[in-house]
Amino acid sequence: MVVLNPGPIEVGGIRLKNHLILAAGILGSTGASLARILRYGAGGVVTKSIGPAPMVGHPGPCLVVLEDGIINAMGLPNPSAAFMEELNVLQGEPVIASIFGGTPEEFRTVAGWFTGRVSGIELNLSCPHAEGYGAAIGSNPDLVEECTRAVASPGVPTWVKLTPNVTDITEIGLAAERGGADAIVAINTLKAMRISTSLRRPVLGNRYGGLSGRAIFPVAVRCVYDLYEACSIPIIGCGGVSTADNVIEMMMAGASAVEIGSAVIHDTRIFASIAGDLYSSDGLDAREVVGCAHV
Template identity: 70%
Template sequence: MITLQPGDIDVGGVTLRNHLLLAAGVLGTTGASLQRLLKLGAGGVVTKSIGPEPNAGHHGPCLIRTECGVLNAMGLPNPSKNFVEELAPLEGEPVIVSIFGKDPEEFKEVAGWFAEHAKAFELNVSCPHAAGYGAAIGTDPETVLECTRAVASYGVPVWVKLTPNVTDITTIGLAAEKGGASAIVAINTVRGMRISTAMRRPVLGNRTGGLSGKAIFPIAVKCVWDLYAACTIPVIGCGGVSTAEDVIEMMMAGAQAVEIGTAVMDDVRVFDGIAQKLYAKDGADPASIVGVAHD
């Protein structure tokens, strides 16, 4: 397998310790859990998505295992502005704060709480199971452009996390780029559901949810491929990454870094495990791998 030279990398205006980031929504709920993942080898961490009002999320069941992934409908639970206190012990660390809102004004309000604490913002315009938020606005290019522009006004790098649940993801990526995004994250979960044949009703409390894990890896690779070809800003791959080989494949499709979420549920030490196989002193220059499959 191809190995890479180790060391810090700069992606989307942020200096990361390596190419592996903790994805939003997985162990990103407290400062302590974020610090733990950094100590366990994550090159950077993305917080749980924070919104304009405290939210308890959907009633359960909120998460189930599938044959090759996880189906969840958490409903964006978060403590809102109170989360600022969790970031105090992480000053100077590569922490990206995930935020959401229903319009540019709410995005800007939430970003204002964290503008002095975050190395970057990740705009959640892609969650498929929160009415009025996430993918409900992230399928409209003009709204994505305006939300990105509103947050970019703080001068902090802005990453925009896109939904795969659209006809053409590049139209949304280009809108984010036009709005001033520093990077694009592809992808969030894919809409899905399961039905209990014994109960004769949907399994999830919200009925439908978002599928993550190995099942969506090929979808994520295709979205990264398309965005790399269409946009000029960096692409960060997300969706089903769990091995060093997956990281290389994502990078060959065009990703400059990757986010890892569902794989953390099976092994909290996944970052270090991947890094041990991914990096070597005599490895290739990472820049020579990004997008090479397009040549």
């Protein structure tokens, strides 16, 4: 397997300890849990998505565990501005704040809370199960551009997380780039649901959810590949990454770094485990690997 030279990297204006980042929504609700994931070997961490007002989320059940994936319909529960207290134990660490809003103005407001407190901002324009937020905005190129510009214009490093639930993801990636994004994150979850045949009703309290985990890895690779062909800003691959070889495959498709989410549920120390296989003192410079599958 291809291995990389270890060491800090910079992607989309943010300096990371390595190429492995905790994805939003997984152990990102408290400063203590984020700090623990950093101790366990993550190169950076993304917080739970924070919005302009507190939300309790969808009624349960909110999670369905499958053989090779997870369907969730959390509904963006978050404490809003009260979350800022959690950052006190993370000073100087590579923390990216995931934020959401219903308008460019709301995105600008929430981003302002975090400016100077975190390394950068990740716009959640991709959650498929929160009405009026996430993919409801992220499927419209004009809104993506406006929301991105609202956050990026003050100069804070800005990443935009894209939804795969569109006809052409490159159109959305280019809109984020026009809005001033420093990087794009691909992808968030795929629309999905399960039905209980014994109860004759959807399993999730919200009926619909988003599929993550190993099942969506090939979809994520294709999205990263297409975005690399179309866009000129860095790409962070996300979706089903669970091994060092997955990381290399994502990078060959065009990712400069990766986010890991669902795999953490099974092993909170997965970052150290992957890093042990991914890095070697005689490994390749990552620049030799990123995008090498494009011919």
